[in-house]
Amino acid sequence: MSEFKFACPVCGQHITADSKTSGGQIECPTCFQKIVVPQAPASKDTKLILAASQVGKPRPSSTDAGSQLEPLRTASPHGSLLATIAFLVILCAAGAALFVFRDRIFKAVRAPAPAGTDALPQPAVPIALNTNYPIPTNITWTLDLTNAAFPETVAAGSVHGSGFLCERAILRGGLFSLSQGKSWPWDLAIALNLFARQGEELSGKTLQVDPDRTRVPSVVLRWKDAGQQPVTETISSGYALKLVFGEVTNGHIPGRIYICLPDPAKSFVAGTFDAEIRKPTPPKTAPPKLPKPKG
16 A cells, blocks of 8 residues: 545645545545545656546646646737837927917916905015005004094004005195105105195194095095006095194194095004195196287
8 A cells, every 4th residue: 555645626735645545536624625536656756746636527637727828928019119109299299288378378377266256365466665664553543533543653554555654744735745755756655635725824724524524635645566656546535534733834834644544455644744835836837829920
């Protein structure tokens, strides 16, 4: 009696059997499938492990198993080259289209959101001023003059959203202006067209304007845009003003001002000033017409 080994055709478990059991049926100890014990090898020294067959199924041969495998297909070098060329052509076309339509694409990205959407408002472009002053926090914007108080400091406030400090005050006829800047056009300014022909007429006078009052002096706000070009906004009503002039001395008139405007930026100016009185600009008149020569 001699023993040999074979493999289960279902799970591959190696099983040892006696040569007398060849052709008989046993149960695999691992997968519990019924298998047919193969014929014992003729040589006792063989190192091959035989394969059994499952009960009811023929034993597969090596030639049958090999015939079920298809040969591997290698990629064609010609096909890979064509795919690479096509990819490069598409990539170049996309780059060319991006270059041609770059202005439209960037313009669409920079375009502001349409009105009525929930997009956040775009911040205002900062304006380069000769001198930047902070917006004072001790002055409250209000159109109610009942509790309006004059700060005992130089007139300051906010003009079109920028901090304002009066660096020059001028009274030219009925035009009273407070400005900030070294030269014309001013960085920031606020001007009132008062009902007067000469600045001296306003000596010791007080002017108060409530928001509901009609026939009031017009107010002009001045500032510069991002291109350093002068911009003006005229406000003819709806503002609150309290303006007190002192006595004229040596071509100057002191005073105090408190003004709050209903513009979108809620501009305001409050404090003291010492205005220089200048002669009003004479009105422009047409040159006299010369008589036509006779004959």
